[in-house]
Every structure is written in C-alpha cells, then in structure tokens.
Amino acid sequence: MMNIPTSNHPRVVIIGGGFGGLSLAKKLKNKSFQVVLLDKHNYHTFQPLLYQVATGGLESGSIAFPIRKVVQNFNDIYFRLAEVQRIDTENKKVIADIGTIFYDYVVIATGSKTNFFGNEMIKQNSMAMKTIPQSLNIRSLVLENFEAALLTNDMNEQNALMNFVIVGAGPTGVELAGALAEMKKHVLPKDYPDLDIRKMQINVVQGASKVLDAMSDKSSKKAEEFLKKLGVNVWLNEIVTDFDGKKVSTKSGREFYAETVIWTAGVMGATLEGFDQAVIQRGNRIKVNDFNQVEGFTDIFAIGDVASMMTEKTPGGHPMMAQPAIQQGELLALNLMRLRDGKALKPFVYNDKGSMATIGRNKAVVDLPKFQFSGFFAWFVWMFVHLISLIGFRNKLVVFWNWMYNYLMFDRQARLIVRPYKRKNEESFEMHN
Amino acid sequence: MMNIPTSNHPRVVIIGGGFGGLSLAKKLKNKSFQVVLLDKHNYHTFQPLLYQVATGGLESGSIAFPIRKVVQNFNDIYFRLAEVQRIDTENKKVIADIGTIFYDYVVIATGSKTNFFGNEMIKQNSMAMKTIPQSLNIRSLVLENFEAALLTNDMNEQNALMNFVIVGAGPTGVELAGALAEMKKHVLPKDYPDLDIRKMQINVVQGASKVLDAMSDKSSKKAEEFLKKLGVNVWLNEIVTDFDGKKVSTKSGREFYAETVIWTAGVMGATLEGFDQAVIQRGNRIKVNDFNQVEGFTDIFAIGDVASMMTEKTPGGHPMMAQPAIQQGELLALNLMRLRDGKALKPFVYNDKGSMATIGRNKAVVDLPKFQFSGFFAWFVWMFVHLISLIGFRNKLVVFWNWMYNYLMFDRQARLIVRPYKRKNEESFEMHN
Numbered sequence: 014m015m016n017i018p019t020s021n022h023p024r025v026v027i028i029g030g031g032f033g034g035l036s037l038a039k040k041l042k043n044k045s046f047q048v049v050l051l052d053k054h055n056y057h058t059f060q061p062l063l064y065q066v067a068t069g070g071l072e073s074g075s076i077a078f079p080i081r082k083v084v085q086n087f088n089d090i091y092f093r094l095a096e097v098q099r100i101d102t103e104n105k106k107v108i109a110d111i112g113t114i115f116y117d118y119v120v121i122a123t124g125s126k127t128n129f130f131g132n133e134m135i136k137q138n139s140m141a142m143k144t145i146p147q148s149l150n151i152r153s154l155v156l157e158n159f160e161a162a163l164l165t166n167d168m169n170e171q172n173a174l175m176n177f178v179i180v181g182a183g184p185t186g187v188e189l190a191g192a193l194a195e196m197k198k199h200v201l202p203k204d205y206p207d208l209d210i211r212k213m214q215i216n217v218v219q220g221a222s223k224v225l226d227a228m229s230d231k232s233s234k235k236a237e238e239f240l241k242k243l244g245v246n247v248w249l250n251e252i253v254t255d256f257d258g259k260k261v262s263t264k265s266g267r268e269f270y271a272e273t274v275i276w277t278a279g280v281m282g283a284t285l286e287g288f289d290q291a292v293i294q295r296g297n298r299i300k301v302n303d304f305n306q307v308e309g310f311t312d313i314f315a316i317g318d319v320a321s322m323m324t325e326k327t328p329g330g331h332p333m334m335a336q337p338a339i340q341q342g343e344l345l346a347l348n349l350m351r352l353r354d355g356k357a358l359k360p361f362v363y364n365d366k367g368s369m370a371t372i373g374r375n376k377a378v379v380d381l382p383k384f385q386f387s388g389f390f391a392w393f394v395w396m397f398v399h400l401i402s403l404i405g406f407r408n409k410l411v412v413f414w415n416w417m418y419n420y421l422m423f424d425r426q427a428r429l430i431v432r433p434y435k436r437k438n439e440e441s442f443e444m445h446n
Numbered sequence: 447m448m449n450i451p452t453s454n455h456p457r458v459v460i461i462g463g464g465f466g467g468l469s470l471a472k473k474l475k476n477k478s479f480q481v482v483l484l485d486k487h488n489y490h491t492f493q494p495l496l497y498q499v500a501t502g503g504l505e506s507g508s509i510a511f512p513i514r515k516v517v518q519n520f521n522d523i524y525f526r527l528a529e530v531q532r533i534d535t536e537n538k539k540v541i542a543d544i545g546t547i548f549y550d551y552v553v554i555a556t557g558s559k560t561n562f563f564g565n566e567m568i569k570q571n572s573m574a575m576k577t578i579p580q581s582l583n584i585r586s587l588v589l590e591n592f593e594a595a596l597l598t599n600d601m602n603e604q605n606a607l608m609n610f611v612i613v614g615a616g617p618t619g620v621e622l623a624g625a626l627a628e629m630k631k632h633v634l635p636k637d638y639p640d641l642d643i644r645k646m647q648i649n650v651v652q653g654a655s656k657v658l659d660a661m662s663d664k665s666s667k668k669a670e671e672f673l674k675k676l677g678v679n680v681w682l683n684e685i686v687t688d689f690d691g692k693k694v695s696t697k698s699g700r701e702f703y704a705e706t707v708i709w710t711a712g713v714m715g716a717t718l719e720g721f722d723q724a725v726i727q728r729g730n731r732i733k734v735n736d737f738n739q740v741e742g743f744t745d746i747f748a749i750g751d752v753a754s755m756m757t758e759k760t761p762g763g764h765p766m767m768a769q770p771a772i773q774q775g776e777l778l779a780l781n782l783m784r785l786r787d788g789k790a791l792k793p794f795v796y797n798d799k800g801s802m803a804t805i806g807r808n809k810a811v812v813d814l815p816k817f818q819f820s821g822f823f824a825w826f827v828w829m830f831v832h833l834i835s836l837i838g839f840r841n842k843l844v845v846f847w848n849w850m851y852n853y854l855m856f857d858r859q860a861r862l863i864v865r866p867y868k869r870k871n872e873e874s875f876e877m878h879n
Contacts, residue, residue, distance in 0.1 A: 014598065016596055016598075016599065018640070055861075072505050073505075074507075077862050081638075082861075085637065093593075112597070145864055160526075164448065164526075203518050204518065207449075207524065418840055426515070431510075431582075
C-alpha cells in the first residue's frame with residue numbers, strides 16, 4: 014500500500030531521486046501537480062564524488078542528501094522508499110515492491126548501472142562504483158588488502174594484494190586512479206611503515222586509444238601525462254576479457270596478477286520492465302523523442318542516463334552525466350505544465366557546459382565548448398563547480414573543509430573499514446546496503 | 447603470520463585500541479618497548495557519542511579515528527587488524543585469527559560488550575549500541591520504521607513501528623531517549639508530514655528506582671524531569687524479561703507493543719580465553735590487583751572495562767567508563783617501565799573527575815565530586831568536555847560544526863539509510879561490519 018491520498022491535481026510519479034528526478038521535482042514545486050517521488054534509497058547521491066568516498070577523502074554522508082529534506086516544504090508531494098519493477102502502461106500503473114500506484118504522468122529517472130557486458134566472471138570478482146555502499150566496499154577492500162599484505166611472506170601474494178587494476182579510463186577511472194596514486198604517495202607510507210609501498214601498482218586499462226575519450230585530444234593527452242607523473246600505469250587499446258579473482262586477462266594476451274579490479278568500463282540504462290524491446294536502445298537506454306516522451310506514449314517520460322534522445326548532434330543519445338539529466342528534468346517540468354494546459358511542448362536542446370576531470374592535487378583538465386585548459390586553474394575550477402553543485406549548505410561546507418584539510422595536510426582521514434569486504438555487484442546487495 | 451620483526455626491546459602486546467589501550471600505547475611512545483597493538487577494527491571508537499550516530503546527529507567517521515594515524519610517528523610499534531581468541535599464559539603467546547605472537551608483557555584492553563544476561567530472545571530481537579556498525583543499524587532501523595509506518599493502514603502495526611523501547615536508563619539509555627525525543631520534536635514532523643508523529647512513543651524502562659542510578663539523586667531527578675519534559679515515558683522498577691520482536695514483557699506484567707527495542711541495560715567484560723574461572727569476576731571482568739596485574743600473573747595486565755580492581759572505595763571494581771581506562775593505561779605505561787627497570791610498581795588511584803549526561807538541547811546533568819549542576823551550563827560543559835576528548839583536530843572541528851548546525855537549525859542531517867536493517871548482535875556481525 015503506497016497510501017497516497019487522492020488529489021485534485023494530476024499525479025506525476027517520478028521514479029528515481031538522482032540528478033534528473035530531483036531537478037524535475039524541484040521545478041514542479043507547488044505547481045498544481047501531485048508529485049509522487051520513488052527511490053530505493055532515502056538519499057540523493059552526488060555520484061561525481063563517489064571516488065573520493067572510495068579513497069577515504071570524504072565521508073559518505075558528505076555527498077549524500079536526504080531526499081525528504083529536499084522536498085520538506087513542498088505541497089502535495091509524497092516520497093516513498095521503494096524499488097519499482099514495472100510500468101503497466103495499459104492500466105497506467107507503476108508496480109513497485111511496496112505496492113502499485115496509478116499515474117497521470119510517469120517519469121523514468123532511474124539512471125544507469127554498471128555494465129559488465131554479460132561477463133559473469135568479471136561481475137562476480139570485480140568491484141563496481143555506482144553507489145555509496147559500493148564505494149565504501151572499495152574503501153574497505155583497499156585498506157584490508159594492505160592489512161593482509163603485511164601478514165604474508167609470499168611475495169607474489171603480496172604483490173597481488175598491492176596491485177590495483179582499474180578498467181576504463183573515463184572520468185571515474187581516471188579520477189579514481191589519481192586518488193589512489195595520491196594515497197600511495199602521501200598516506201600509505203606513513204600508515205604502513207613496515208610495508209614497501211613502492212610495490213603498490215595502479216594500472217588503468219583502457220579499451221580506446223586514449224584516456225578520457227569523450228574529451229578533447231588536448232585534455233586526454235594532459236590527463237595521461239598527469240597520471241603517469243603520479244606513477245599510474247596507463248594501458249591503452251587493451252580490452253579486459255576476464256578476471257577470475259586472481260588474474261586479469263586482456264584480448265591482446267596481457268596478464269595482471271591482482272586481487273582488486275575496479276570496473277568503470279561501462280554503464281547501461283537502469284530500465285524497467287513493461288516496454289517493447291524496440292523501445293530499448295543501445296546501452297539499454299529508453300528511446301525518447303525531443304520532449305523526453307518514451308516512444309509510443311504521451312504520458313510516459315524518461316530523462317537522464319536512462320533516456321536516449323537521438324538528435325542530429327547526439328546520434329547516440331546525450332552523454333550519461335549529470336548535466337543532461339538536470340536540464341531534461343527542468344524542461345520536463347515546464348512541458349508537463351504545458352501538456353496539462355493543452356499547450357505545445359518545447360523540444361529539448363542540450364546546453365553543453367563542457368566537461369572536466371581531476372587527476373590529483375593541482376592537476377585537472379577542463380574542456381569548455383570553446384577552449385581547453387589544465388593544471389592548477391582547471392583543478393580550482395573543478396573544485397568550485399563540484400562544490401556549488403552539491404545539495405545543501407552543510408554538505409558544501411563539510412566537503413570544502415575536508416578538501417582544505419586534505420590539501421594542506423596531504424591526508425585522507427576517512428580511512429575506516431566500517432563495511433565488510435565484499436565483491437558483490439548484485440542489485441539485491443546494492444539495494445539493501 | 448603476524449610478521450613482527452624481533453627487537454632489542456621487551457615486547458608489550460596490547461589487545462584493544464579503545465580508551466585504555468590507546469592511552470597506554472601513547473604513553474609508551476619511544477620508551478624502548480616494542481609495542482604490538484591489536485584491534486578488530488582499524489579505528490578507535492569514541493563510544494560516548496555513539497548515540498548521536500544512531501540518531502543522525504553525527505556521521506560515524508566523526509567519532510572514529512584511524513588507529514594507524516594515532517601511532518604514525520612512533521618507533522617500534524606495530525598495529526595489526528586482528529581478533530584475539532586466547533592467551534596461552536604458559537608459553538607467553540597471544541593467539542589471534544591472524545596468527546600467534548610471543549609477548550614479554552600482554553595487556554588486555556578489550557573493553558566490554560552488551561550483556562543480555564543470557565536471554566537469547568532479547569539478544570536476537572533487540573538492538574545493541576556498543577559499536578559504530580550497531581549504531582548505524584539503529585539509525586537505519588528507526589528511519590525504516592517510519593518509512594514502513596507510512597505504508598500500513600493497520601493502526602496497531604503503525605503504533606508498534608513508532609514505539610521505541612529503550613531498556614536501561616544509564617547515560618547511554620538516557621541520552622539516546624533524549625535524542626530520539628528531539629528527532630520527534632524537530633525533525634520527523636517535517637520529514638513525514640503525512641504521518642501523525644505525535645503517535646511516536648519513546649519508553650525508557652529502568653530496573654532501578656531512578657534513572658542514571660550511578661549519579662547523584664539530584665542529577666537523577668533532574669534527568670528524569672528533563673526526559674519527561676521532552677515527552678519520554680520513564681518506567682522505573684521495571685525489569686524487562688522478554689521481547690519476541692513484537693511485544694516487550696516486564697516482570698511486573700507490563701507489556702509494550704513495539705518493533706524496536708534498544709538494549710542498554712547491561713555490559714559485561716569482553717574477556718579472552720585462557721584464564722581460570724576464578725579470575726573472572728562479576729560482570730565477566732578480570733580480577734586485577736592495584737597494578738592492573740591479572741591475579742596470579744606478573745606479566746599479564748588488564749585495564750579499563752574488562753578489568754575489575756576491587757578496592758575499599760570500589761568494591762565492585764571501577765565504573766565501566768572512559769576515565770578509569772585512560773588513567774589505568776597511563777599508569778600502566780609508567781609501571782611497565784618500572785617493572786622493566788626493576789623498580790617497585792605504583793598502585794592505581796582513581797581520580798574521579800565526575801560524570802555527566804546530556805538529555806537534550808540546553809539540558810544536561812553534571813556530577814562533580816563536590817557539587818552538582820544541570821541545565822544550560824551543564825549542557826555546555828558536557829559539549830566542551832566531549833569535544834576536547836575526541837581524538838584529532840579534524841574530528842573536533844567536524845563535530846563542533848555539526849553541533850552548531852544541529853543546534854541552530856533544529857536539524858539532524860545524517861539521516862541516511864546506508865546499512866541494511868538488521869537486528870543482529872553476534873560478535874561475527876560486529877566484527878565484519
């Protein structure tokens with residue numbers, strides 16, 4: 014039973030409290046809609062900083078925000094902690110674990126999840142980093158590996174425990190590799206004086222011919238240079254084909270003996286059941302028109318990572334990042350009002366504000382539509398943009414303070430093993446943890 | 447394999463990185479001992495503030511501190527993440543899950559754990575609050591109860607979900623009850639506008655005839671008054687005899703229908719195997735002499751909660767709090783040096799600095815040896831003392847900032863469900879989570 018009261022206003026059910034879902038909900042505030050917001054967590058996750066949680070730079074609470082707090086003063090809005098299974102498009106019902114609910118409009122804003130491309134071995138043995146629990150698992154595993162490395166006299170085992178393979182060199186992989194390299198440089202030698210930390214290896218294995226392959230060549234080159242300067246081994250044009258928990262194999266025949274593989278090499282839309290296969294596009298994303306309407310429907314929408322809006326400029330859909338999700342959520346709020354009022358809908362035009370990635374202290378790359386830059390200023394811009402994008406004054410301040418502390422003290426203080434060492438990527442685990 | 451190198455210095459093995467173990471390790475810094483510090487967590491827990499983690503006032507990382515960071519600049523000290531099972535007193539060996547180690551001196555500083563007095567039903571169904579994972583479990587459970595309460599139309603079930611029974615009215619029980627009452631007053635009505643939060647019940651069930659029964663009558667009375675003012679139901683002279691997950695029963699025949707029972711009614715020493723039963727005193731504590739030597743040994747020591755030093759003033763041993771542990775740890779460092787140097791040992795004399803408990807904003811009670819006071823100033827003193835007692839500048843600042851924020855904004859922002867709802871108190875769960 015969802016226990017949502019009836020309302021005089023049309024009901025919009027939003028599935029997902031990520032960047033897209035929340036920006037939509039905020040714009041619908043007190044706009045004569047009843048909004049039902051569903052998420053499987055009771056908090057919004059600021060995913061761009063998950064890698065800092067994984068490497069002990071930030072606590073998980075600093076990059077999460079209670080969804081109920083976001084919508085505290087909204088009229089006629091109902092948040093429910095729920096996992097949605099299916100949309101019954103014929104009867105206009107959303108079917109979730111806590112019950113079903115009728116909708117006038119439904120918005121799928123379920124984001125994306127890690128794509129292991131069907132490789133069960135890799136899925137079972139490697140770590141994903143899309144949620145806070147997963148990031149905390151990585152943090153625990155990294156630290157537990159060093160504790161275990163202290164205890165063994167088998168040098169092969171010790172090397173494997175201190176060998177980290179990051180698959181994928183998109184922003185997540187690059188940022189994670191850089192953060193691990195800084196731990197290696199500044200934190201771990203002090204924490205483990207009786208261990209030769211020089212033996213720690215950080216490998217980034219990238220299938221494409223450059224790191225950050227969605228960015229400009231200039232930024233890619235610079236990022237690779239930064240990574241190498243930090244001691245990260247960068248492997249380009251290498252496709253990881255297997256990881257049995259001990260050995261990583263690539264298509265070209267290369268092998269890495271490592272206990273830890275972090276998989277950032279692919280994401281896929283977190284779609285729901287209830288749609289024809291024809292609606293599901295490449296990358297498991299839902300095909301939408303310029304108004305984010307799911308193909309074949311006028312009352313069902315998809316926004317953000319899970320939506321694939323193919324335009325001339327974006328034949329493969331928009332990039333799976335925060336900005337398209339936020340902008341689509343904002344426009345959709347307007348379009349829902351226009352739809353209700355019988356007005357023509359406005360098509361979505363993506364305002365590409367650029368992209369950026371940080372590799373380490375004073376080391377970042379920024380691509381703006383017109384020009385690119387890197388180094389200290391880029392790093393400063395990266396920090397500023399991420400700081401103002403965080404929800405909530407308290408989180409902004411706590412993150413700012415932590416960054417200042419980490420920068421000045423060359424420290425990462427959140428290195429507590431508070432979660433078990435688990436290499437599970439099942440949905441059930443993500444949900445309940 | 448512990449992989450501890452040999453040393454010219456005598457080896458002190460310290461089991462436990464709590465208040466006692468850490469104060470001892472710090473005082474032994476560079477004092478020509480080899481120190482081996484073992485703990486089952488890689489962090490020190492500031493237990494007096496666990497209740498604030500449980501009620502969303504603080505993040506867990508703010509009250510934990512990496513042990514490796516504490517001992518970073520010490521010579522000849524080795525921290526190992528390990529759970530100790532047994533002391534082989536004949537062969538002078540400590541037996542842990544990661545291997546065995548010889549000692550010249552061994553110090554048992556394992557603290558205490560929740561005492562369910564052998565009642566398996568209560569143990570299975572109620573929540574303990576001695577560790578950070580347990581506190582996070584309570585936080586998740588409280589919030590999940592409200593999410594569930596929204597979904598039911600069965601009023602009995604809803605009442606049970608919103609009924610919280612805290613067993614025990616020592617400082618932990620009283621502080622937790624007060625914090626829940628403040629959540630009820632300031633946070634929950636805003637977060638759950640479609641739920642009648644007035645139905646939330648907070649019951650404190652105390653076996654003794656007063657709350658805070660180790661404190662002065664004046665402070666007890668005042669604390670009870672504060673609790674009642676905050677809307678907490680205080681039940682005195684009631685012994686809880688059973689909880690089947692739905693119903694709490696007491697000796698006098700009273701019944702509470704509640705989904706959540708938090709058990710703060712007893713602690714017991716977390717002793718190790720390897721000692722005669724005669725050495726184990728009331729409350730599962732190890733009998734020690736005035737020098738903290740375990741009865742029958744000159745090279746085995748116990749300090750803090752796990753040690754029972756019976757003196758004229760303390761026939762039942764010292765109170766199981768931070769202060770005796772810290773003071774015993776400090777003196778023992780001195781005595782180990784004296785023992786090594788062939789000098790006479792100094793007996794422990796407890797310097798009782800008093801005790802205190804906070805019930806809510808501007809509401810605390812303080813017992814000093816000479817006089818007692820309560821209210822705003824006591825609350826201020828409580829905050830100050832806890833703040834300066836936290837390890838690390840960063841933690842002090844983060845906690846201070848959070849308290850300021852919580853006080854000014856009437857908020858508790860750390861209300862994220864990041865852990866599953868589990869009612870387990872097994873050691874294995876505590877260890878691995």
